[in-house]
Amino acid sequence: MAEITSLREAVATLVRDGDTVAMEGFTHLIPFAAGHEVIRQGRKNLTLVRMTPDVIYDQLIGAGCAKKLIFSWGGNPGVGSLHRLRDAVEHDWPAPLDIQEHGHGDLSNAYVAGAAKLPFAVIRAYAGSDLPKHNDKIKFIQCPFTGETLAAVPAIEPDVTVIHAQKADRKGNVLLWGILGVQKEAVLAAKKAIVTVEEIVDDLSAWPNACILPGWTLSAVCSVPGGAFPSYAHGYYDRDNRFYQAWDAISRERDSFQPWIKAHILNTDNFEGFRRVLAESTPAGVPQ
Amino acid sequence: MTGQPAYTTSEIMTVAAARLLKNGAVCFVGIGLPSTAANLARLTHAPDIVLIYESGPIGAKPPVLPLSIGDGNLAETADTVVSTPEIFRYWLQGGRVDVGFLGAAQIDRFANINTTVIGDYKKPAIRLPGAGGAPEIASCAREVVLVLKQSARAFVKKLDFVTSVGHLDGGNARQRLGLPGEGPVAVVTDLCVMEPDRATKELTVTQLHPGVAREQVSKATGWEIRFAGTVQETPAPTSIELETLRDLERRTKLAHGNLVVS
Numbered sequence: 001m002a003e004i005t006s007l008r009e010a011v012a013t014l015v016r017d018g019d020t021v022a023m024e025g026f027t028h029l030i031p032f033a034a035g036h037e038v039i040r041q042g043r044k045n046l047t048l049v050r051m052t053p054d055v056i057y058d059q060l061i062g063a064g065c066a067k068k069l070i071f072s073w074g075g076n077p078g079v080g081s082l083h084r085l086r087d088a089v090e091h092d093w094p095a096p097l098d099i100q101e102h103g104h105g106d107l108s109n110a111y112v113a114g115a116a117k118l119p120f121a122v123i124r125a126y127a128g129s130d131l132p133k134h135n136d137k138i139k140f141i142q143c144p145f146t147g148e149t150l151a152a153v154p155a156i157e158p159d160v161t162v163i164h165a166q167k168a169d170r171k172g173n174v175l176l177w178g179i180l181g182v183q184k185e186a187v188l189a190a191k192k193a194i195v196t197v198e199e200i201v202d203d204l205s206a207w208p209n210a211c212i213l214p215g216w217t218l219s220a221v222c223s224v225p226g227g228a229f230p231s232y233a234h235g236y237y238d239r240d241n242r243f244y245q246a247w248d249a250i251s252r253e254r255d256s257f258q259p260w261i262k263a264h265i266l267n268t269d270n271f272e273g274f275r276r277v278l279a280e281s282t283p284a285g286v287p288q
Numbered sequence: 289m290t291g292q293p294a295y296t297t298s299e300i301m302t303v304a305a306a307r308l309l310k311n312g313a314v315c316f317v318g319i320g321l322p323s324t325a326a327n328l329a330r331l332t333h334a335p336d337i338v339l340i341y342e343s344g345p346i347g348a349k350p351p352v353l354p355l356s357i358g359d360g361n362l363a364e365t366a367d368t369v370v371s372t373p374e375i376f377r378y379w380l381q382g383g384r385v386d387v388g389f390l391g392a393a394q395i396d397r398f399a400n401i402n403t404t405v406i407g408d409y410k411k412p413a414i415r416l417p418g419a420g421g422a423p424e425i426a427s428c429a430r431e432v433v434l435v436l437k438q439s440a441r442a443f444v445k446k447l448d449f450v451t452s453v454g455h456l457d458g459g460n461a462r463q464r465l466g467l468p469g470e471g472p473v474a475v476v477t478d479l480c481v482m483e484p485d486r487a488t489k490e491l492t493v494t495q496l497h498p499g500v501a502r503e504q505v506s507k508a509t510g511w512e513i514r515f516a517g518t519v520q521e522t523p524a525p526t527s528i529e530l531e532t533l534r535d536l537e538r539r540t541k542l543a544h545g546n547l548v549v550s
């Protein structure tokens with residue numbers, strides 16, 4: 001049953017060192033505030049899962065929270081490389097990072113298998129690809145009915161899944177819409193789930209087929225308005241493309257990354273504090 | 289039309305790629321160059337083209353080019369938005385995609401694709417973003433069209449990593465492996481258009497863009513590139529194609545706060 005609580009409390013009680021943590025959101029609704037809180041509370045040795053590790057995982061990896069990354073595409077969308085991810089993979093900084101690499105169809109359906117409590121997902125892919133040579137979790141199996149060779153990947157079952165959504169009601173039922181990515185599957189695959197939301201309302205006024213995560217499937221719901229910034233929340237605010245662009249320069253060197261993460265995340269109390277410091281350090285202010 | 293309009297090499301690449309998409313085709317679109325070309329096709333000769341983005345929108349009609357694969361305007365203009373596992377499971381693997389339209393960091397003579405690493409996998413010289421949806425698209429789309437700028441660094445003799453398969457080692461290799469789709473049918477660059485030879489599946493130049501010499505193409509290819517018996521000249525972009533593309537890019541720049549997409 002979801003407890004409506006602060007993000008600080010949710011991370012403190014639900015995310016432990018060494019956990020497998022999935023933070024999902026496909027460009028849209030990326031749980032930045034929650035990611036920052038994990039950094040702020042100094043979690044270590046996490047196995048991070050995410051289809052598209054972008055700026056938020058670059059921050060977590062650079063801050064030394066991760067020992068392993070399970071992913072299918074790692075880049076700064078529309079901008080270029082993730083410099084902190086590359087530094088970890090290419091130079092073991094700030095620590096060696098194990099990587100387990102998949103494709104989107106594979107990883108998204110590994111969450112489906114996790115949600116269904118099946119041991120693996122089956123897909124038609126990877127014949128001839130080098131990925132299975134470097135990821136021993138990708139196996140080939142024969143269909144018992146047709147004999148066809150198919151690829152199988154183990155279910156993803158995170159200790160904790162963290163997502164951001166538009167709304168929750170006072171019972172902790174969560175509504176999200178727009179680009180849904182793999183959030184519902186990632187939540188249902190996990191042992192525990194934290195959801196940050198733009199607002200908590202009396203009535204979700206949702207239509208029958210809306211994407212709802214019932215409160216009883218969640219561990220904690222936290223009101224964090226703007227908590228997906230600099231990504232976007234459909235119906236609330238747009239993506240701040242300028243931040244993604246700015247991240248390229250901030251993250252490029254260890255010497256520019258370290259003071260940034262200290263000033264903006266480690267030395268701030270919460271996401272509001274982060275937004276305030278960012279506004280002060282950005283001449284144009286924080287959009288939205 | 290009054291005379292030959294002036295255009296850039298990047299513009300003719302986009303125009304030549306757009307022309308390959310038929311009206312009504314269901315097209316699974318990668319971000320960047322493929323997305324630009326697919327939307328140009330939609331705004332010119334192919335108004336009924338169905339654009340699918342891997343983030344979930346089906347039938348997206350974005351008013352400006354998306355900067356990322358999950359921009360809000362894709363969801364707002366789509367016929368429907370489904371979850372990411374569903375996009376891959378029902379729509380791509382379900383055999384509903386006519387054309388997979390992809391970019392690449394590196395390709396080889398059989399249009400195999402590397403988007404993973406340059407150098408050794410464990411100790412890469414350059415770590416690239418990785419697979420994304422490309423391995424599944426390259427397997428399952430009925431046809432694949434690749435769009436990328438041509439250089440000897442991108443068109444290499446041997447890939448450091450095969451992320452997504454083209455024609456493997458050529459011939460009927462795809463059939464032997466049981467891959468459902470036909471694989472790459474064209475590679476469009478800023479210099480030319482290549483198509484796989486019907487028997488060997490080796491990429492062969494079938495069209496040169498106006499003013500491009502064969503030596504330029506050979507120099508920008510890391511293997512000894514072959515030319516078809518008859519090499520056509522790519523028709524220059526029409527003024528409608530150029531105006532539509534430039535309008536789209538102008539609107540896009542304004543919408544994204546003049547960001548330059550690298």
